[in-house]
Amino acid sequence: MPWKAVRDPYAVWLSEIILQQTRVAQGMPYYERFVETYPTVTDLARAEDDAVMKLWEGLGYYSRARNLLRAARMVANDHAGHFPDTYEELLSLPGVGPYTAAAIASFAFDRQVAVLDGNVYRVLARYAGDATPTDGSRGRKHFQDLVDAAMGDTPAAAFNQAIMDFGALVCTPRNAACAACPLSAKCVALNTDRVYDLPVKAKAVARRTRHFHYLVVEDRGHVLLQQRTEKDIWQNLYEFPLIEADRTALRVEQLIALPAWPDWLPPSRITPEGRSTIYRQILSHQTILAVFHRIKCEAPIEFPEHLVRVDRQARSLYALPRVINRYLEEKALTLDL
DNA sequence: AATTCGTGGAG
DNA sequence: TCTCCAAGAAT
Numbered sequence: 001m002p003w004k005a006v007r008d009p010y011a012v013w014l015s016e017i018i019l020q021q022t023r024v025a026q027g028m029p030y031y032e033r034f035v036e037t038y039p040t041v042t043d044l045a046r047a048e049d050d051a052v053m054k055l056w057e058g059l060g061y062y063s064r065a066r067n068l069l070r071a072a073r074m075v076a077n078d079h080a081g082h083f084p085d086t087y088e089e090l091l092s093l094p095g096v097g098p099y100t101a102a103a104i105a106s107f108a109f110d111r112q113v114a115v116l117d118g119n120v121y122r123v124l125a126r127y128a129g130d131a132t133p134t135d136g137s138r139g140r141k142h143f144q145d146l147v148d149a150a151m152g153d154t155p156a157a158a159f160n161q162a163i164m165d166f167g168a169l170v171c172t173p174r175n176a177a178c179a180a181c182p183l184s185a186k187c188v189a190l191n192t193d194r195v196y197d198l199p200v201k202a203k204a205v206a207r208r209t210r211h212f213h214y215l216v217v218e219d220r221g222h223v224l225l226q227q228r229t230e231k232d233i234w235q236n237l238y239e240f241p242l243i244e245a246d247r248t249a250l251r252v253e254q255l256i257a258l259p260a261w262p263d264w265l266p267p268s269r270i271t272p273e274g275r276s277t278i279y280r281q282i283l284s285h286q287t288i289l290a291v292f293h294r295i296k297c298e299a300p301i302e303f304p305e306h307l308v309r310v311d312r313q314a315r316s317l318y319a320l321p322r323v324i325n326r327y328l329e330e331k332a333l334t335l336d337l
Numbered sequence: 338a339a340t341t342c343g344t345g346g347a348g
Numbered sequence: 349t350c351t352c353c354a355a356g357a358a359t
Contacts, residue, residue: 021344021356022356026345026346094358099356137338164355173353233343
């Protein structure tokens with residue numbers, strides 16, 4: 001990884017935020033773009049919210065982007081552009097939790113703290129044959145104790161990098177390299193044939209299905225977008241005006257009758273121009289079924305403040321959820337009709 | 338403490 | 349198509 005030898009706290013922090021719940025291959029291009037666009041934390045602190053969201057577009061878990069900017073502004077304004085160098089102070093930054101604080105403290109400042117991430121859970125649970133559920137506060141405390149003991153006085157930066165690399169390259173979730181593993185003789189999981197039963201997670205993921213009807217309102221060659229502000233998915237991202245319903249099998253003529261139909265879009269002034277196929281977007285806890293309805297405005301309409309009538313710069317300015325971009329790409333629509 | 342927050346790759 | 353889950357954090 002390009003940042004592996006780097007000790008710059010900004011680079012370490014940025015890469016660790018990007019890699020939260022994210023594969024290296026997926027996060028790498030984002031890291032490159034961020035350091036290129038914002039070489040220092042001060043540069044990032046001066047950025048516009050929408051610009052940072054746009055750079056984060058497609059990476060998911062967008063609270064990371066919002067907290068990234070909040071934290072950058074705290075470092076720039078409250079710490080004179082210098083990252084705090086202790087675990088506790090790092091933990092106080094928005095978006096920096098126990099794992100990330102330990103990673104920055106050890107990699108950037110040589111503090112003697114051990115990281116606990118998905119790799120560490122897996123390596124320790126297997127090696128010790130430990131079936132304590134890793135989700136939940138009790139499991140977290142337990143495995144933190146184990147990794148603290150395992151690290152001992154070994155220099156933290158080297159130990160943390162090594163145990164995570166070991167989990168990522170040898171003791172992998174599937175197809176672990178047990179035959180080549182230097183710990184195989186003492187690995188309890190291997191010697192009791194439980195490698196793929198560990199680690200244990202107590203809870204399973206439950207997904208609910210939601211039905212989104214997007215109104216692609218074309219007004220004299222432009223399109224209307226609105227920002228998501230509710231405490232819900234995709235907060236701060238932009239999307240077409242949305243009507244959420246209980247099913248996808250609805251046409252504009254039926255949507256008009258719903259209470260959720262926007263009052264600024266009078267049915268008398270529009271012409272429905274057909275609906276898209278159903279787009280499915282799977283999130284961690286939801287399945288979104290989205291239908292796009294093209295609607296032509298016959299006469300100019302007035303719309304509320306929270307809507308933006310986008311010109312040809314739209315796609316370079318506004319961060320959109322993947323499902324919106326997939327629709328635009330498939331339709332070869334650039335928003336600048 | 339339990340839920341919720343995206344997206345994509347692998348099997 | 350379906351499940352798992354990836355250098356977790358906030359609420």
